[in-house]
Amino acid sequence: MELSAFELLTALFIIVLAAFVGFEVVSKVPTMLHTPLMSGANAVHGVIVVGAMLVAATAGGPIGIVLALLAVILGTINVVGGFVVTDRMLEMFKKRPGERG
Amino acid sequence: MELRDVLTYLVWLIASVTFILALKFLASPRTARTGNLLGAAGMALVVAWTFFTTDGMFANWWIVVVGGAIGAVAGWLGAKRVAMTAMPQMVAIFNGAGGGAAALVAVVEFLRDTDLHPGELLPLAFVIATLLGAIIGAVSLTGSIVAFGKLQGLIASRPVKYPGSQIVTAGLFLALIAIGVYLAAVSPSVPLFLLFVVLSLILGVQLVMPIGGADMPVVVSLLNSYTGIAVAATGFVLSNYALLIAGTLVGASGAILTQLMTKAMNRSLFNVLFAGFGTGGDVAAAGEEGEEQLREIGAEDAAVLMAYGKRVIIVPGYGMAVAQAQGPVRELMDLLVAKGVDVQFAIHPVAGRMPGHMNVLLAEANVPYDRLKEMDEINDDFADTDVALIIGANDVVNPAAREEGSPISGMPILNVDQAQKVIVLKRGRGTGFAGIPNPLFSAENTSMLFGDAKPSVEALVQGVKSA
Numbered sequence: 391m392e393l394s395a396f397e398l399l400t401a402l403f404i405i406v407l408a409a410f411v412g413f414e415v416v417s418k419v420p421t422m423l424h425t426p427l428m429s430g431a432n433a434v435h436g437v438i439v440v441g442a443m444l445v446a447a448t449a450g451g452p453i454g455i456v457l458a459l460l461a462v463i464l465g466t467i468n469v470v471g472g473f474v475v476t477d478r479m480l481e482m483f484k485k486r487p488g489e490r491g
Numbered sequence: 492m493e494l495r496d497v498l499t500y501l502v503w504l505i506a507s508v509t510f511i512l513a514l515k516f517l518a519s520p521r522t523a524r525t526g527n528l529l530g531a532a533g534m535a536l537v538v539a540w541t542f543f544t545t546d547g548m549f550a551n552w553w554i555v556v557v558g559g560a561i562g563a564v565a566g567w568l569g570a571k572r573v574a575m576t577a578m579p580q581m582v583a584i585f586n587g588a589g590g591g592a593a594a595l596v597a598v599v600e601f602l603r604d605t606d607l608h609p610g611e612l613l614p615l616a617f618v619i620a621t622l623l624g625a626i627i628g629a630v631s632l633t634g635s636i637v638a639f640g641k642l643q644g645l646i647a648s649r650p651v652k653y654p655g656s657q658i659v660t661a662g663l664f665l666a667l668i669a670i671g672v673y674l675a676a677v678s679p680s681v682p683l684f685l686l687f688v689v690l691s692l693i694l695g696v697q698l699v700m701p702i703g704g705a706d707m708p709v710v711v712s713l714l715n716s717y718t719g720i721a722v723a724a725t726g727f728v729l730s731n732y733a734l735l736i737a738g739t740l741v742g743a744s745g746a747i748l749t750q751l752m753t754k755a756m757n758r759s760l761f762n763v764l765f766a767g768f769g770t771g772g773d774v775a776a777a778g779e780e781g782e783e784q785l786r787e788i789g790a791e792d793a794a795v796l797m798a799y800g801k802r803v804i805i806v807p808g809y810g811m812a813v814a815q816a817q818g819p820v821r822e823l824m825d826l827l828v829a830k831g832v833d834v835q836f837a838i839h840p841v842a843g844r845m846p847g848h849m850n851v852l853l854a855e856a857n858v859p860y861d862r863l864k865e866m867d868e869i870n871d872d873f874a875d876t877d878v879a880l881i882i883g884a885n886d887v888v889n890p891a892a893r894e895e896g897s898p899i900s901g902m903p904i905l906n907v908d909q910a911q912k913v914i915v916l917k918r919g920r921g922t923g924f925a926g927i928p929n930p931l932f933s934a935e936n937t938s939m940l941f942g943d944a945k946p947s948v949e950a951l952v953q954g955v956k957s958a
Contacts, residue, residue: 393616393730401727401735408736411511412743418518421755421865422838424748424846427517429582430527431744432715434510436585437534437737438592438722439559440541444729445599446554447547454599455551459558461595466562467569468589469538473531474570475581480524482854 426479433472439465495544502540503733509533510737514744520860537733562588575855576812579845580642583635583711586718590631593721597624598688600728605679617728618675624724625684626667626691631717633695638711641704648704656701663694698764705886706763708845709752713760716745755840757901785920788938790947793880793914794954798826800877802833804869806905807849808842810883810918814944817856819952820882824858826955836862837869837879837905839887870906879910883917883944889929898927913937916947 419427442461449458509529516526542548542555566585573581601621604613613621640646670687674680702710719741726734753760797803805824811817824834836858842849850863873879881888884905891897892904907913913936920941931937940947 393614397730398616404732404735405723405739408507408739409743412514412740413747415511415514415740416744416747419514420518421751421840422847422850422860422863423517423520423523424751424840425578425582425848425851426523426527427514427744427847428712428715428748428845429578429585430513430517430530431719431741431748432582432586432589433527433534434513434530434737435589435715435719435722435741437506437510437537437734438589438596438718438725439562440537441596441722441725441729441731441734442558442592443538443541443548443555444545444731445596445603446551446558447545448603449551449554449599450603454602455554457595457599457602458551459554461592461599462555462558463562463565464588464595465592466559467566468585468592469534469566470563471566471570471581471585471588473527473534474567475573475578475585476527477524477531478570479575479578479851480520480527482851483520483523483860 423483426476426483429472429476429479433469433476436465436469436472439469441465499540499544500732502537503731503736506533506537506733507736507740509536510740514740574815575852576815577643578848578851579708579711580639582845583639583642583707583714586711586715587632587635587639590628590635590714590718590721592628593718593725594625594628594632594688594691596725597621597628597721597728598684600725601625601679601684602681605681605684611679612676613679615675618679620724620727622671622674622687624721624728625688626694627717627724628721629688629691630695630698631714631721633692634699634710634714634717635695637696637699638707638714641699642707646700648707650703651700656697660694660697663690663697666690667694702764708841709749709756709760709763711845712745712749712752716742716749719743719745752841752846755846755903756899757903784933786938788914788940790940790950791954791957793878793938793940794951795958796912796914797832797878797880797951798830798955798958800832802835802872802876803827803878803880804835804837804873804876804907804910806837806839806842806879806881806884806888806907807853808839808882808884808887809848810885810916810944812843812848812852812883814883814918816882816944816948817852817858819945819948821853821856821858823948823952823955824862826952830955830958834862835864835869835872837866837873837907838863839866839884839905840903842884842887866903866905873906873909876910877912879907879913881907881913881915881917882948885917885929886927888931889927890931890934891927891929907931908934908936911936914940916940916942916944918943 446458513530516522723738
């Protein structure tokens with residue numbers, strides 16, 4: 391669990407670069423797609439379900455297991471609901487694009 | 492490094508790239524859906540890989556399978572069943588679930604590590620990241636629940652404040668900092684850590700309750716960003732780069748989106764969070780004053796005006812969403828277009844309750860998206876327009892925004908008042924969501940058509956058919 395300076399610095403690099411990517415990517419999204427964007431980003435942080443799985447794997451004792459189970463449930467709701475609802479929104483934009491332009 | 496670990500890093504890399512592409516492809520409606528599916532595929536890959544390669548999963552696999560099944564059914568049903576108008580609430584709930592999961596992961600991790608190293612101080616970076624994950628995740632959870640309640644109408648949508656509420660908030664912050672410092676520097680006490688989590692949950696409620704319902708989309712966007720940060724923090728704790736990258740990506744993009752939204756309302760984030768906008772104090776008085784000056788128009792007359800005009804601009808607002816009037820609106824558009832009328836839609840960046848909310852609804856009704864114009868694109872065209880048809884929009888067309896001294900002063904608005912004729916479809920005589928009187932309604936070239944948006948538009952459709 392002890393983190394080396396190298397690991398800390400690597401994490402710092404990742405955070406700074408990922409933040410820049412986030413800024414850049416979102417600036418190019420048109421207003422009309424902002425609701426799907428919010429929803430799509432919401433689905434992406436559903437990756438927390440992976441974190442929930444990792445703590446579930448090492449969970450011991452009734453309290454740990456209950457909390458891990460709850461984390462997996464919530465994380466899965468986030469990821470499944472997030473992607474499905476975003477897909478539903480975007481499906482509408484795809485119907486008959488450019489018709490009667 | 493074992494081969495399995497190398498592959499794990501590569502899986503994280505692939506997943507991270509698909510997440511970035513999911514957001515990047517949203518730059519155009521044509522690629523957006525593909526991007527989302529790509530992101531989902533990347534997610535499926537990293538979830539499957541984690542399930543099959545993690546040490547210890549063999550003993551506890553059932554937690555993941557049972558939890559995953561429950562969560563998948565709940566998420567799937569919620570996402571499939573929700574009406575398009577209730578989308579903002581749904582996003583709030585999914586976001587709250589993510590925040591709650593992040594907080595729980597931080598809690599389990601903290602409990603496990605204090606158990607493994609009893610009586611020892613935990614590494615500082617680890618404690619800081621765990622506390623960040625717990626506090627931000629918990630705030631996101633309860634904050635999202637309050638936002639959901641306000642959007643759904645379960646909790647009063649007006650700003651809820653009580654005397655001394657700011658002192659309570661400040662007190663909560665101070666207590667959280669004090670406990671955090673103690674946990675990091677003196678002793679990682681489990682009861683204190685749990686108190687930390689409970690106070691964080693209270694903080695989420697405390698922060699969102701004083702914000703008015705009209706500002707909830709901004710709040711949802713901000714909480715979305717928070718959950719991203721909480722996920723990144725837990726990713727750091729677990730040394731998992733997929734979480735770290737995805738969380739940071741969402742944290743940053745959510746922050747930018749929030750800023751774009753507040754900018755569209757010409758307000759600062761600080762103003763949104765702390766000003767208690769739309770308290771509605773002087774609404775009643777102003778409403779009574781303007782009432783008798785309103786001119787009404789019948790649906791047939793309004794239909795004739797549009798059918799024989801050259802250009803009609805439709806301005807949809809939240810009223811169209813609640814009435815589910817997008818289908819009839821599209822029918823109206825088709826009929827007018829068939830009569831040779833140039834029909835466009837003017838979409839204000841904050842029309843409805845989320846940016847792009849109107850676009851989603853109109854796309855649902857098959858209105859081609861090249862007829863949907865953003866504010867800057869269409870604002871100069873109103874002067875050259877015969878009829879501006881306003882369907883349940885209010886604050887975004889309120890000329891009071893151009894004057895000093897109104898709560899919405901400076902907010903960019905659609906210049907509908909420059910059209911020859913303005914027809915306003917409105918449910919009742921009340922003021923908008925922001926609770927501000929609208930001088931447009933009593934303007935000389937404005938006529939009101941009162942009633943629920945759906946029957947009103949249907950009456951217009953009938954009128955245009957017989958015109």
